[in-house]
Amino acid sequence: MSAEERIKNYAVECGALAAGIASVEDINRYAPEGHRPDDILPGAKSVVVTGGPPTTAGAWRSPNPRITTLTRVYPMIRGTVVMKLAALIEREYGYYAVFYDGQAESGHNPFLSLKLCAEMAGLGTRALAGGVILNRDHGLLNFSCVVTSMPLKPDGPMEEPVCPHHSCIKIWEAKHTTPCLEACPTCLSGFLEGGRIKWMQFRRYLCEPRAQTTSTTAFRQKLLEIVNETDLEKRKQMVYGEFFSRIVRSLAFSSELVGGCIECLRHCPVCIKATTLRPIPRGGKP
Numbered sequence: 001m002s003a004e005e006r007i008k009n010y011a012v013e014c015g016a017l018a019a020g021i022a023s024v025e026d027i028n029r030y031a032p033e034g035h036r037p038d039d040i041l042p043g044a045k046s047v048v049v050t051g052g053p054p055t056t057a058g059a060w061r062s063p064n065p066r067i068t069t070l071t072r073v074y075p076m077i078r079g080t081v082v083m084k085l086a087a088l089i090e091r092e093y094g095y096y097a098v099f100y101d102g103q104a105e106s107g108h109n110p111f112l113s114l115k116l117c118a119e120m121a122g123l124g125t126r127a128l129a130g131g132v133i134l135n136r137d138h139g140l141l142n143f144s145c146v147v148t149s150m151p152l153k154p155d156g157p158m159e160e161p162v163c164p165h166h167s168c169i170k171i172w173e174a175k176h177t178t179p180c181l182e183a184c185p186t187c188l189s190g191f192l193e194g195g196r197i198k199w200m201q202f203r204r205y206l207c208e209p210r211a212q213t214t215s216t217t218a219f220r221q222k223l224l225e226i227v228n229e230t231d232l233e234k235r236k237q238m239v240y241g242e243f244f245s246r247i248v249r250s251l252a253f254s255s256e257l258v259g260g261c262i263e264c265l266r267h268c269p270v271c272i273k274a275t276t277l278r279p280i281p282r283g284g285k286p
């Protein structure tokens, strides 16, 4: 088994659904200075990218959107997956490795774009919905990665885009919209031409306050409001109220939204296909 296969198989054993390898050279063609793998690890040659399912197929089908979002726990383990992968690369192959899951950072200025790394590792392509990467087999994935000085054979970007799905192209031709654009016209705009995305806009500044109402940003905003409230009774109600309690709970357990609300993907045909189970006969695989 090649080192590339061993590393990718190990990622899956550790809990990822898919793994791919990108070359630092490919990533650096697009990433600006200061946000390149070799800014994190001098001499970096490869980036191993892992992707896991945000939640289960059952949770995608729940009529209660809170179930779909509250069960998105993969981001809590994706750091562990790449930490183990980095240890394998350093201990078994003797190359430096840094793992990165973007989780420890806040704000919109990450060290590295995990989406760009995922694209360059062939794990998916940009989607019209919510600034995400869609994988043809697994739909929406949460990414984390290992930057390493180990030279590995890269998978490279996909040749054909996953988005738009052929059924979205038909909907566009008939109605000039797609399921994701229809679901969230406030945050999403785009245009298809010749079966490809001609242009798209993801208004993250609108998505974040709509979808991440219990994030760390919300905590700071609410805290300032509470501190500035001069009416003591009202301040007490704000501290013990349902909304601030949810924010504090989410900080303690990382149990609330960890990204967008993904309602724009609920009727995405790529995600529907990826989360539709095939019947498995009792006692064995099909």
Ligand code: SF4
Pocket (backbone or CB within 6 Å): 129, 130, 183, 184, 187, 188, 206, 207, 208, 210, 211, 259, 260, 261, 262, 263, 264, 265
């Ligand atoms: S994640 Fe939610 S708020 Fe953001 S674009 Fe999608 S539907 Fe809109």
Ligand code: SF4
Pocket (backbone or CB within 6 Å): 127, 128, 129, 162, 163, 164, 165, 168, 178, 179, 180, 181, 267, 268, 269, 270
């Ligand atoms: S619904 Fe999914 S496949 Fe269709 S355009 Fe939107 S993101 Fe792309």
